[in-house]
Amino acid sequence: MMIRSLPLFSLVVLLAVAPLSDSIEATESRELRFPPLKDGRLVLSVDTHTHSVFSDGHVWPTVRVWEANKDRLDAMAITEHLEYQPNRDDIPHPDRNRAFELAVKENKQGRERSDLLLIPGAEITRKYAPGHVNALFIEDTNPLLTVKHRREETFETARKALKAAKAQQGFMIWNHPAWPRDFPDGVIKISREQQSLFDEGLIQGIEVANGEYFNDSSLQVALDHDLTIIGASDIHGLIDYDYDINGGSHRTVTVAFTNERSVEGIAAALFQKQTVAVYDRQFIGRETELQTLFDSLVRFERLPARRNDSQQTAVRISNAGPIDIELEVLGDVSLNKSAGYVTVPSHGSTVIMVLDHAPSDEIDLKLEWLNSWQAPKTHARLARTL
Ligand SMILES: [Zn+2]
Ligand SMILES: [Zn+2]
Structure with missing residues (x-):
């Protein structure tokens, strides 16, 4: 119904533009x-x-x-x-x-x-x-x-x-x-x-x-x-x-x-x-190649605290690769608003809030890379100090 009421030229424009923008997104x-x-x-x-x-x-x-x-x-x-x-x-x-x-x-x-x-x-x-x-x-x-x-x-x-x-x-x-x-x-x-x-x-x-x-x-x-x-x-x-x-x-x-x-x-x-x-x-x-690849894809960055007395620290995790990275935060680090499973989107980033950390405290992150396999039923594990 909608299409029938449109003038012919706008129908042509619609047909020409719609599939093009779709294909650009898919290609990227x-x-x-x-x-x-x-x-x-x-x-x-x-x-x-x-x-x-x-x-x-x-x-x-x-x-x-x-x-x-x-x-x-x-x-x-x-x-x-x-x-x-x-x-x-x-x-x-x-x-x-x-x-x-x-x-x-x-x-x-x-x-x-x-x-x-x-x-x-x-x-x-x-x-x-x-x-x-x-x-x-x-x-x-x-x-x-x-x-x-x-x-x-x-x-x-x-x-x-x-x-x-x-x-x-x-x-x-x-x-x-x-x-x-x-x-x-x-x-x-x-x-x-x-x-x-x-x-x-x-x-x-x-x-x-x-x-x-x-x-x-x-x-x-x-x-x-x-x-x-x-x-x-x-x-x-x-x-x-x-x-x-x-x-x-x-x-x-x-x-x-x-x-x-x-x-x-x-x-x-x-x-x-x-x-x-x-x-x-x-x-x-293998473990070595997975660790080397992870280092090139994923970056951890501690964001500046808004207040000095803050007891939580924001950490941005970025992924420079074309495939999402799935992580589980292990150890005694607690996160705010997260059960510890983190998806770092391809060519994108996500922010996690680490609890009980003053701006001056070091954060020891221990991670399991859930979409990696270094042996049957075994994910790669990583550690980062921020
Ligand atoms: Zn074949
Ligand atoms: Zn074959």
Whole structure:
């Protein structure tokens, strides 16, 4: 009724303006960009696992580049299944580097200018151990195709593929290790073959989070076997269909602590295990990397007291990152108007009132970072004296 009574030109203006302002807001809040660490290293967001129609994905590789730019990823790997080619009748795909080449072309000449880094890779896809493994940073994926047909698969041909990747200084990640097909109860048991692949440096990383799955047991394997902690989307459809972006979620990624903004810098960070997986607003990593990341994201600032005899002190907590930080205040510190659970919004701040503290008293804050995991069922803990 309202719309019918409006003159035609204002309807046009409404249609033009309304979706535009929506999309600007959505774009800003979805951007996965992190501030640098205090030691000057960069924190780059990387999706190490994506598919297109060149294996079993549903989109052309150019769409992956557009999506990555929407999320403002720092880097994305192209990792088509080498052996699993369900679109072979339509896309014969004799050169397994083709999806990467198309993505690179789009990134250079496409409709958007961006600073996205593209990482060449492939998903070695085998039935037996090692299962699905992403090989990243390799120049030519074709030599990794060591079987003509999937019935020729053996552990030895799979190992040969990993050796071909290692010969190109590849970094290899065990993908979705707790797959129900392999471990129906979700608890990973490392076989002798799998262990030999770790020992020979043929697998250096492990996905603790893949798409919408996070698995405690894979984090424990990462810690027990000294593997790099990885989170990735493994996107086949569309990011905006698989993730509730407007609800504040984001694709699963890894943040890598790098000395430089380059594919080489990311490779070095992965080999040195300088990573944190970021999955559905949760941070998963080793204790040191979580503490280092927290230091770069969160700032505590004691605000000047309004009155000298005040028995409560205001502390502003700011978050420079793109994801809300959830904290619990521990110890004998009491807060006014708060039960001790504090959300520090992304790119924002919150103020807590600490009771029984005169302006001259030190405050010893002990905190649990509730949306971080340094081991199964274990959050990172932090201490700050203000
Ligand atoms: Zn897979
Ligand atoms: Zn995959």
